[in-house]
Amino acid sequence: MGITDTGISRRKFMQGSMAVAAGAAALSAFGCAPNAEVKKTDKTEAVNPEEGGTWVNAACWHNCGGRCVNKVMVKDGAVVRQKTDDSHEDSPDYPQQRGCVRGKAQQQQCFGADRIMHPLKRKGWQPGGGSNSNGENRGKDEWEVISWDEAIDLACQEIKRISDEYGPTGFYCKSPDPSINVMCGCVRGWDTTSHGTYTLGAEMIGLPSCGLGNANDRFDMKNAEYIIMYASNPTWSAAGTPTYYYIQAHEAGAKFICVDPLYNASAQMLDADWLPVRNGTDMAFLLATAYEMLRLDEAEGDIVDWDFLHTYTVGFDAESMPSDAKVNENLKDYILGTYDGTPKTPEWAYPICGIEPEKITAFARIMGKNNKTMLLHNYGMARCNGAEMIPQMIVALGAMGGHMGKSGHATGSAYHANCGNAGPVLVKAGSATMPKTKNPCSTGVRQPQLYELIKNGGGDVLDVSNAYGSFHEGIPTTLGPIKGIFHSTDATLQTSLNQKEGIEAHRAVDFVLTRAQFMTTNARYSDIILPVTTEWERVGGVTSSNREFVYCYSQVTEPIGEAKTDQEIGTLLLQGMGMDPALAYDKSETQQFFEQIAGCQVLGDDGEMKPLVTITADDIQKMGVEGEAQEGVISMDEFITNGGYQYERTSDDGHGFIGWKSFVDDPAGKPLKSNSGKIEIYCQQRYDLMASYGYPGVEQYKPYPTYVTPCVGYESTFKDGKIGGEKGDYPFIMYNPHYLRRSHTVFDNCPWLRETWANPVFVSREDAKAKGISDGDTVLISTPAGKGLRRAAVLDILLPGVVGVPHGAWVDVDEKTGIDRAGSDNYLIGAEYGGFGVSGYNNQICNIEKYTGDALEPDCEWPQRIVNA
């Protein structure tokens, strides 16, 4: 079968859903289509799936924590069946790459009745800037369908005008794509998004970039006695194979411990012991654990691995200070209270972190050097205000027990598609070489502060980050007015903090241009929306999954409506600007797909990576591309039909991986990237760079881990900011679990998933009782930044005082009250920051009350946002 000639014509059932949409084509606000009509898109039962269908490997391309096989049966252009990996027998050694509930609902994305099928223009908007733009009506206006020609003309006219007058800094785009770089450039936004404080110079401590990859592979998890799941819920946030790996370790006898405000789904599955820590207070818990390890070591011996600390780390005690230290202080003496008179005992930590002293002592024993313990963390505790020193503290604790570089021991992250299976890749996706484009503006602004800057018509900023996510000395920069906003591939207005001010900023500029598949938050507050295809409508692609698997997907359908690919849209925009599109895209998407296939590599018997796919002259001719024949281990036809390649593993295949091993075996020959070449528990370099930015409250920090009162956090829930005093107006801590209904914002509109996964607010039973809230009641969540509504899910597995607002719901502001009905996390979070600039997703303050207005309907009963025919 060729790549594009899957024989798929226009889907029959699209005709059905288009008719639905046409019936609702008032083109005004969303929600004109009653839900009964929406269900017409679900034709699964209406067609006999047994006859004449073709299985196609379909993309599942979101930032979802997995990368799984997703097969769809296409018949007469419609998807009639869907399944996951059945390419080989499933076994623990050689597991199928099975998908999750979202992958199974993927067809409702591509073929959704709410797909944007034509270019749209906001009715009240005209080019020319100022009052022409009627900016205050963004999010309220009606939409009109326009042609692609008109859309590109209008957009280019406006981009040229802004570019001529203001230059590259007249635009803002969180992460610009090649066409934006070539057309005009823009100011970027940066944030400590996924990895929280690990984003900020983890390499200076001696960790890999963002702290990724230092744990062991899946087979070695079975050798552990204890596995600590620190802020880790792979069952939700790394769907696909990881939970299966953890189950193997559990069956092999490992005991699990969960340190988390929620006794989460993974903990339940693994029968873990639960240490319910209050969000954003982990530093207190970790310091007290270290204190207890020191105390037990002194009293009983054999807890702290002093040899390990002194050989592989610097800054733990006075004997091991790094040569560049400017402050003569160390972690051990801080813990013992030498500097501030406060030993960091479990009794000291308890009022802060909420974990009882005897549980801290028990945990300290588990961390002791004679246990085979794996300290595996995710990043929830690092996405908190005041979390800046968490990476240095976690690695210090792991080093105190010597839990690195040995089988059965680990200290590292367990994250995303590689969760529970660290190690170098055994098979790797290829990539196409494309022209390198450069943004003419290098300035990056801390994302949450950007909106204020836009509203103020520019201002002074300190530029600290480069486009590749690393940080440099601050460059003072004065920015002029930002007049244009591009949304190319991120869901920025929805996923960035400070959304309420973000909406105001979007209303303040001359022009907002968005590529979208649905009436997302970005799209809703725009002027022109360009309909973009999903991956199912493209020629195909290859993506890396985990270390053992690469996925190859093929086209499922022709583009829906008038949707175009990102490359086609970029090309039209560049042509409209009178520029050569080849500056950004110099080859066809089919050629790129071919290069992705040809560039795939697999580990050979000699230990070298070599080509994976055998390609013949005939393959090249059939695909209509340029390239050279090559010898690999799987034919191109098989690679495409199988949906990629999985490296078959066994426990004794010699490809096992132990994190930190090369350094531990040869610390002098294989030093770490830190200044000392060792793990820097005291790290002058990281501290100096971050402190040089002069962010508020940075003077509280030291180059080694200490407990710091965060700018917003548990302390702020008390009236006078002191723990134990009278509670203030916002007595709860709010956090944002990554939620299985969605991949961030993606899938939030999917009717099947809305039905399967309600989007509640999580409230503990104790708090619900105190507030007179019952399960299903509508709750008003208030923070200093905004107000939102959600129905309560009352839980026995959530630490009292903590409120969970799942991440990623599409904001739906009632313009009269200013209250968001959708429970958007970022509508409730402002722009505050301190220290090194870590964003506080998980320790915001809030209040909850039973709502006295109209009760919310479950959002699976809400109408879809259908806006065009």
Ligand SMILES: Nc1nc2c(c(=O)[nH]1)N[C@H]1C(S)=C(S)[C@@H](COP(=O)(O)OP(=O)(O)OC[C@H]3O[C@@H](n4cnc5c(=O)[nH]c(N)nc54)[C@H](O)[C@@H]3O)O[C@H]1N2
């Ligand atoms: N409050 C709070 N905020 C958070 C977090 C949190 O925990 N709490 N988590 C943060 C984290 S970890 C992350 S990684 C970020 C994620 O932030 P984003 O990356 O902004 O989130 P996504 O929803 O994945 O955005 C992807 C967008 O691309 C669109 N899209 C899909 N396919 C295509 C395509 O082919 N072309 C184009 N042009 N668009 C496409 C989707 O419809 C969607 O709008 O959110 C962060 N925000």
Ligand SMILES: Nc1nc2c(c(=O)[nH]1)N[C@H]1C(S)=C(S)[C@@H](COP(=O)(O)OP(=O)(O)OC[C@H]3O[C@@H](n4cnc5c(=O)[nH]c(N)nc54)[C@H](O)[C@@H]3O)O[C@H]1N2
């Ligand atoms: N279903 C789903 N999966 C996803 C995503 C998604 O949006 N939806 N997004 C993907 C992306 S880009 C990312 S970055 C990852 C994020 O993946 P994770 O970081 O694993 O996701 P979270 O749900 O934010 O946090 C995991 C656990 O940390 C706990 N936690 C939160 N705050 C704290 C704290 O202060 N201290 C402690 N000890 N625990 C805390 C939470 O209760 C939760 O159980 O998920 C990926 N996978």
Ligand code: SF4
């Ligand atoms: S984990 Fe991600 S890639 Fe896998 S099926 Fe779910 S949504 Fe798709």
Ligand SMILES: [Mo]
């Ligand atoms: Mo992320």
